[in-house]
Amino acid sequence: MKHAGGEAARQGAEAQAAPALALRKVSMSFGPASADRVVLSDIDFQVAPGEFLCVVGPSGCGKTTLLRLLAGLIRPTGGEILFHGERVEGPSRDRAIVFQDYSKALLPWRTVSGNIALSLEACGVGEPERGRRIGALLAKMGLERAARQHPSQLSGGMQQRVQIARCLAQQPRLLLMDEPFGALDAITRQTLQDEVARLAAEHRMTVVFITHDLEEAIYLGDRVIALTANPGRIAEMIDVGIPRPRSQLETREDRRFLSHRHRLFGLLQGH
Amino acid sequence: MRRFLRGIAIPALAVALWETGSRAGVLPMDTFSRPSDIAVAFAGAFADGSILVATWQTVEAALAGFAVAAALGILVGALLGLSPALERVVGPSIDAVRPIPSVALMPLTLLLFGFGLQMEAWVVAFACVWPVLLVTAAAVRGIEPRLHDVSRTLELPFASQLRRIILPAALGRIVVGLRVSVGISLVVAVTVEIVINPRGLGYGMIIAQQSLHPELMYAQLFWLGLLGWGLNVALTRAAGRWHAFAGADAEV
Amino acid sequence: MRRLPQLQWLGAALFAAALLIAWQLLAERQIISPVFFPSPSRTLGELWRQAAQGELWKPLGETSLRMFYGWALASLLGVVLGAAIGSSRAAREFLGPLLEFLRPLPASAIIPPAILFLGLSNEMAVAVIAFGAVWPVLLASVHGFASMEPQLLEVSAALRLSRAQSLAKIAIPGALPEILAGARVSLAISLILAVVTEMQASQPGLGQNILLAQRSFRSPELYAGVVTLGLMGFLINHAILALERRLLRWRAAPA
Numbered sequence: 173m174k175h176a177g178g179e180a181a182r183q184g185a186e187a188q189a190a191p192a193l194a195l196r197k198v199s200m201s202f203g204p205a206s207a208d209r210v211v212l213s214d215i216d217f218q219v220a221p222g223e224f225l226c227v228v229g230p231s232g233c234g235k236t237t238l239l240r241l242l243a244g245l246i247r248p249t250g251g252e253i254l255f256h257g258e259r260v261e262g263p264s265r266d267r268a269i270v271f272q273d274y275s276k277a278l279l280p281w282r283t284v285s286g287n288i289a290l291s292l293e294a295c296g297v298g299e300p301e302r303g304r305r306i307g308a309l310l311a312k313m314g315l316e317r318a319a320r321q322h323p324s325q326l327s328g329g330m331q332q333r334v335q336i337a338r339c340l341a342q343q344p345r346l347l348l349m350d351e352p353f354g355a356l357d358a359i360t361r362q363t364l365q366d367e368v369a370r371l372a373a374e375h376r377m378t379v380v381f382i383t384h385d386l387e388e389a390i391y392l393g394d395r396v397i398a399l400t401a402n403p404g405r406i407a408e409m410i411d412v413g414i415p416r417p418r419s420q421l422e423t424r425e426d427r428r429f430l431s432h433r434h435r436l437f438g439l440l441q442g443h
Numbered sequence: 444m445r446r447f448l449r450g451i452a453i454p455a456l457a458v459a460l461w462e463t464g465s466r467a468g469v470l471p472m473d474t475f476s477r478p479s480d481i482a483v484a485f486a487g488a489f490a491d492g493s494i495l496v497a498t499w500q501t502v503e504a505a506l507a508g509f510a511v512a513a514a515l516g517i518l519v520g521a522l523l524g525l526s527p528a529l530e531r532v533v534g535p536s537i538d539a540v541r542p543i544p545s546v547a548l549m550p551l552t553l554l555l556f557g558f559g560l561q562m563e564a565w566v567v568a569f570a571c572v573w574p575v576l577l578v579t580a581a582a583v584r585g586i587e588p589r590l591h592d593v594s595r596t597l598e599l600p601f602a603s604q605l606r607r608i609i610l611p612a613a614l615g616r617i618v619v620g621l622r623v624s625v626g627i628s629l630v631v632a633v634t635v636e637i638v639i640n641p642r643g644l645g646y647g648m649i650i651a652q653q654s655l656h657p658e659l660m661y662a663q664l665f666w667l668g669l670l671g672w673g674l675n676v677a678l679t680r681a682a683g684r685w686h687a688f689a690g691a692d693a694e695v
Numbered sequence: 696m697r698r699l700p701q702l703q704w705l706g707a708a709l710f711a712a713a714l715l716i717a718w719q720l721l722a723e724r725q726i727i728s729p730v731f732f733p734s735p736s737r738t739l740g741e742l743w744r745q746a747a748q749g750e751l752w753k754p755l756g757e758t759s760l761r762m763f764y765g766w767a768l769a770s771l772l773g774v775v776l777g778a779a780i781g782s783s784r785a786a787r788e789f790l791g792p793l794l795e796f797l798r799p800l801p802a803s804a805i806i807p808p809a810i811l812f813l814g815l816s817n818e819m820a821v822a823v824i825a826f827g828a829v830w831p832v833l834l835a836s837v838h839g840f841a842s843m844e845p846q847l848l849e850v851s852a853a854l855r856l857s858r859a860q861s862l863a864k865i866a867i868p869g870a871l872p873e874i875l876a877g878a879r880v881s882l883a884i885s886l887i888l889a890v891v892t893e894m895q896a897s898q899p900g901l902g903q904n905i906l907l908a909q910r911s912f913r914s915p916e917l918y919a920g921v922v923t924l925g926l927m928g929f930l931i932n933h934a935i936l937a938l939e940r941r942l943l944r945w946r947a948a949p950a
Contacts, residue, residue, distance in 0.1 A: 245592055263595040276589040281611050290607065294597035342597065450792030474811045528706075535707040536714065542928030544887040547902070547921050549894070550909035554917065555731050626799065634803035638894050639906075645804070652807040660807050664800075671799030 190257065192346060192378040193219040193242065198251035199403075200237055211237050213403040215251070221345075222376045224369070226393030228386055230440060234404030235382045236272075239350050242380060243269045255346065265295060268339035269348040272355070274331045278323040284334050285310070285319045291341035305341060313337045313367070329360035333367075340371070347372070349381045353388070362420050365392055373416065386440070390432045391423060398439050407439050476657040485662035494647070494666060501636065501643035504560055505628040508567025512628075513621055515568075516575025520617075521609065523576075524583025537576070545570035545631055549639055559642070563635045570631045571624040578620025582613035622678045629671060733915045741915035742922060755923065758889050758900035761817065765824025766885040770878055773829045777836020777874075778866065787841075798834070802827025802884070803891055810896070820892035827888045828881040835877025839870025872943055879935040886928055901927075 198215040201208040211234040219225050229235050240246050241253060244263040253260040255267065271277040278287050285306050292302045310316045313333045323331050332352055339347060349368070353361040369392055372379045383389050389396045390412055398407045414428050423429055458478050464470040465477040488494035523530040545566055552562035590612055594604045636645025644667055651660035715735045721727045722734035729737075745751035780786045780794075805826050806819075813819035847869060851861040867874075893902030905920035 243592075243596060245595060263592075263598065265596065265598050267596070269592070269596055271589055271592070273589060276587045277593055279590065279608065279611070281614075290593075291597060293607070294599050294603070446788060449788045453789055454793050454796075531703040532706040532710045535704075536711045539711070539929070540925065542932060543921060543925035544883075544890055544928055546887050546890050546894075547905060547924040550905045550917055551921060554909050554912070554914065630801040630803070633801040634891055637803045637806050638891055648804065648807040652811055657808075657811060660811070664804055664808065667804050668796055668800045671801065672796050675795075675799045 190221065191218040191254075192221040192223070192256060193380070194254040196251050196254070198241065198248045198253060200234065200241060200246070201249045210403040212241075212248075213405050215404070215406060217397060217406065217409065219378055219380065221256075221378055224372055224379045224381065224392060224394045226381045226383060226389035226396045227399060228383060228389045228396060228436065228440070229399035229404065230401050231384065233399040233401035235384075235399060236350055238399075238404070239269065239348050239380065239382050242346070243267050243348055245269075265291075265342045266344050267346040267348060268342045268344035270332075270335050270339050270350065270352045272351045274328065274335045274352075274355075275323065277335055278331060278338075280323055283320050283322055284315055284326070284337075287323070287334055288337050288341050291338050295342060309337045309341055312340075312371075327360075328356050329364065332356065332364065336368070336371075340375075345378060347377045347379045349379065351383050352381075354383070354385075361388075366420065368392070369416070369418065386433055386436045387424065387429075390429055390436070391418060391420075396432070396436065398436055400440075408435070410435065473655070473657065476661055480658040481661045481665070484656070484658040485665065488659065488662055488666075494644075494663065497642075497644045497647045497663075498666075498670070500560075501629070501632050501645065504563040504635075504643065505567055505632040507560065507564040508569075508632070509571050509624055509628040511564070511568040512571035512624060513575055516572045516620070516624075517579050517617060520576040520579025521583050521605070521613070524580040524613070525609070527584075530580065541573050543569075546634060546638070549635055553639060558640055563632055563640050563642070566635050567628050567631045571628050574623045574627065575617070575620045578623075579613065579617050582616035582620075583609060585616075586612045618682070622682060625678060626671075626675065629674060633667065730912065730914060733918055737915045738918040738922065742919040745916075745919060751923065754899060754901045754904050755927075757898070758886075758893065758902065759927070761820055761824065761893070761898070761900065762882070762885045762889040765821045765889065766828050766878075766882050768821065768825040769828035769881055769885065770832050772825065773832025773877070773881070774836050774874060776829075777833050778840050778862065778870075780833075781837040781840025781870075782866070787837075794833075798830050802888055806892065806895055815896035815898075817896075817898055819896055820889065820898055823892050824885050824888040828885045831877040831880035831884065832874065833877075835873040836870060839873035840866055843869050872939075875935070875939045875942065879932065879939070882931050882935060883928065886924070886931065890924065 195215050195217055198212065199210065200212040201210045203209050215238065227235055227238065237246070241248055242260070244260045244267060247261075255264075260267075279290065282290070288306050288309055289302060292305060297305065310319050313336060315330070315333055315337060318326055318330055318334075323334065326334070336352075352368075353364055356364070365388060368379075368381075371377070381389070381392055390410075393412050396410045396412060398410070399405065400407045410432055412428070412432060414423060414426055461470065461475070462478045465472060465475055485494075523533065548566050548569055549562070552565045556562040556565070586609060590608050594608050599607065632643065633645040636643040637649055638645075640646065644663055648660050648663045648667075651657070651663060718727075718732070719734045719736060722729050722732055722737075742751070780790060802823060805823050809819045809823050813822060843866060847865050851865050856864065889900065890902035892898065893900040894906045897903055901920055901924055905917050905924075908914070908916035908920060
């Protein structure tokens with residue numbers, strides 16, 4: 173893999189060329205005018221195509237709101253969001269979102285295959301191509317044996333895999349993940365972290381990954397944005413600078429990893 | 444086994460007392476009749492098919508009314524559930540019409556349609572539409588917002604959303620509403636027959652009573668009880684199987 | 696969606712008004728038959744006439760009285776039987792299946808036997824109403840008493856309350872929410888059966904009025920009667936809801 177500095181420089185050049193995401197002075201408030209609750213304020217950053225961006229922050233700092241804005245499920249009260257140069261006006265198949273509460277985001281009455289099929293049906297993919305793609309995704313996410321089971325019969329980790337598979341079926345250019353592994357046990361979490369990192373690299377997807385886990389953010393991200401709460405503002409943007417592929421054991425002991433962790437910890441503690 | 448015997452004990456005792464009391468002349472025959480006579484009348488009504496014809500007439504009306512109510516109730520309920528604005532505008536009008544006792548509409552439908560299947564079916568429809576409508580609206584309204592997000596992200600057109608996500612998600616609760624409605628349909632149909640409409644089991648009972656055949660009346664009453672009970676059991680069984688199939692999410 | 700509640704009410708009122716106006720126009724232009732669908736103005740006019748000339752109140756009172764007697768009887772029976780059955784396992788086993796069989800029976804099916812015994816009389820009506828209206832209260836009571844918080848039973852035992860005291864201080868208040876909900880359904884059923892029995896037995900009341908109106912094709916009277924019954928249904932439902940709210944103030948707001 174290229175040296176960290178070169179990597180960052182190349183990404184910087186790409187970002188100049190055509191950012192996948194550009195947020196310009198984005199702010200978000202809720203509530204009737206007089207009693208507005210400002211959740212996000214003055215959010216301004218860019219994401220290069222193929223970049224893996226992590227966003228960390230304490231609870232209530234507006235991370236989920238930010239993700240929903242990027243998905244187009246809500247519109248910002250101030251500023252604008254550009255996706256590959258075009259204004260984000262609403263949700264799109266191009267920007268897939270993996271929700272935190274996976275059990276609620278899957279269709280309980282469909283099997284695993286059926287859930288994945290939903291995305292393909294929406295994209296207008298007919299048989300036999302549909303069956304082929306489902307098979308490929310099941311294999312990729314290790315879900316072959318669960319193909320005919322219903323979500324309620326699966327563990328949390330498996331359900332989350334199904335959700336990811338369903339999102340991948342959309343063939344999105346942007347993958348948004350809202351604390352996807354928060355409810356899972358440590359081992360499953362680490363396995364899925366590595367899987368997501370591998371998928372992102374393989375498909376060259378742009379990823380925006382929300383988490384409250386600092387180490388997860390540093391481990392997965394090319395860059396990490398730290399948000400503070402009330403209102404949500406960008407406190408810091410850190411270039412992780414650790415080459416890929418990364419490993420759970422070694423990367424976490426890397427001195428760069430530790431220094432970033434130190435820095436972020438201090439930042440978030442202070443608020 | 445013991446539970447069955449205990450459950451049967453009191454009714455069996457009552458029937459025995461009834462029979463002996465009647466034979467002893469303590470219970471007047473013209474009002475109480477006699478279990479043995481009732482059994483004979485029961486068998487006879489089946490033999491000549493009269494009770495089956497009457498049953499079909501009642502069921503026909505109940506089914507027709509229920510079908511209309513289910514279709515209307517689900518359609519309007521879904522629309523109201525999907526659009527809070529629509530519900531706010533239309534809701535109060537529905538709340539104003541809903542408390543009208545369905546039986547109060549009997550003279551009205553009689554005026555409009557005369558005696559027969561139609562007037563009965565319409566009364567049944569009026570009575571049955573409200574549970575379905577309200578439950579459907581609540582079910583559609585209460586669909587997991589996450590699923591809504593998913594369908595928006597997938598850019599599903601409305602018809603597709605309805606078919607793939609909204610109706611399946613709401614189906615569990617809608618089925619509960621339908622179950623209630625089915626029960627109501629039978630009750631209302633019989634009521635219309637007893638009071639005005641000359642067809643079906645209800646009318647059969649009135650005729651039996653008026654023509655001084657109490658044993659036939661009681662036989663029909665027993666049959667009606669059996670029908671209602673059987674329907675209830677069938678619906679509860681079906682509901683149980685439905686829940687097993689659709690998973691825990693269909694509950695509530 | 697920052698709409699004021701007043702605006703919502705306006706929208707709802709406009710919708711209802713639009714429906715009535717449409718009906719009025721259709722009836723006046725004779726597009727729909729005024730015999731079968733009298734215009735709202737004629738219906739309301741008739742209703743007003745009945746109210747002003749005192750013709751409304753007697754039948755209204757008769758129906759209401761019948762309904763209340765039947766309902767009161769049903770409620771009393773329902774609570775007493777419910778308490779007995781709910782608190783006794785043996786009772787549940789012996790009577791359960793019988794009740795399960797009787798419950799789905801249409802109450803109106805009891806009318807022919809009731810006529811046999813009591814003739815076409817007010818007593819018949821009250822008996823039928825009571826039979827039909829007892830079920831919701833009975834079932835609610837059985838459930839309410841059977842599913843009492845076990846800790847409360849232990850508290851009652853610890854305090855060494857007598858059977859009667861336990862019943863009055865713990866069992867009944869505990870089961871009250873369910874009983875009241877059952878009573879509300881019971882009252883609705885009572886109204887329906889009151890109307891049914893009036894029509895059947897030619898007893899004076901609102902039910903008989905609309906039946907007579909139908910026979911002589913006096914449709915404004917018919918519709919006026921239907922509207923009156925609708926209003927009655929609406930009012931009694933809300934009356935019990937208000938009663939529930941008052942008596943059950945201690946209940947935490949539902950999730």
